[in-house]
């Protein structure tokens with residue numbers, strides 16, 4: 001695509017592998033698509049793990065225009081979204097033949113770098129602005145006129161062109177956000193929210209949660225149902241600082257799968273795995289009281305699923321052997337997933 005700076009990553013609108021389309025998913029997608037077709041941006045809002053980012057990618061693939069993705073960030077300024085005058089441009093050439101030789105070529109041409117938002121507006125691409133309320137509200141002001149007047153104000157210094165850009169009619173925007181009580185989230189401006197149609201998402205229904213966990217882990221339906229029952233039981237107990245999400249189901253299912261285990265075959269190790277993963281997922285700072293409470297509930301739920309009555313022994317040796325998943329690991333998994341989504345969607349420059 002000529003004229004698009006190589007710094008801007010444009011994604012192909014291809015369907016996501018492992019994507020499951022249950023009735024719940026189809027229903028939300030078709031509602032969202034009808035608002036998009038009527039010319040309105042759509043905003044998926046909901047707690048962590050309710051499928052917002054995945055749905056946004058799926059919706060974008062239905063729109064069948066190239067996709068530009070932005071992740072909201074506290075450090076963003078308007079010029080990060082729009083582009084800016086880059087005084088210097090460094091090009092690093094790593095000489096692969098002679099190790100430890102690093103040539104730095106510097107080309108000092110002042111140039112305008114169109115950033116993602118500008119590219120999307122100019123070429124009529126689909127913008128996914130993931131977690132947009134993580135950016136400061138003033139950085140997002142630029143969106144007000146884009147969404148309403150279909151005009152984008154350009155900062156001075158772009159050279160030779162008009163101070164605004166007419167937004168291509170094919171431009172569409174999909175937003176996602178976590179509720180305001182989440183850490184690191186700003187209140188969204190009323191004016192911005194008023195320009196989009198917000199769909200509030202909650203945790204998946206049972207069938208979708210089972211289908212997603214199965215698709216991600218390739219574990220049997222029976223085993224996945226046991227895991228989902230445990231996670232949903234804990235969620236519905238209302239006793240957690242954070243409700244466990246489908247990610248908890250996926251982590252447990254995948255961990256079992258790589259060890260070639262099933263809940264009943266794994267015995268005490270399954271109990272320990274559920275406790276580790278679910279206690280880590282449901283607390284922010286890992287407070288002892290939260291952990292104890294969660295472990296107690298998980299113990300009962302696992303015992304019920306395994307049909308073992310209330311007492312299940314966690315043998316000391318298996319307890320040690322089990323893969324411990326810390327919050328750091330789950331964050332890593334999260335990042336991997338985001339990368340996975342981007343790369344599976346087919347990245348092209």
Ligand SMILES: Nc1ncnc2c1ncn2[C@@H]1O[C@H](COP(=O)(O)OP(=O)(O)OP(=O)(O)O)[C@@H](O)[C@H]1O
Pocket residue numbers: 018019020021025046047048049050051052053054055178212215246247250337
């Ligand atoms: N329809 C689906 N098919 C397959 N997997 C899905 C589907 N929806 C969600 N998932 C999986 O569920 C997990 C959570 O989904 P996602 O990351 O989209 O949630 P989110 O609401 O964006 O969460 P966060 O607020 O934490 O970013 C991911 O592992 C994702 O791959």
Ligand SMILES: [Mg+2]
Pocket residue numbers: 052053054130176
């Ligand atoms: Mg997300």
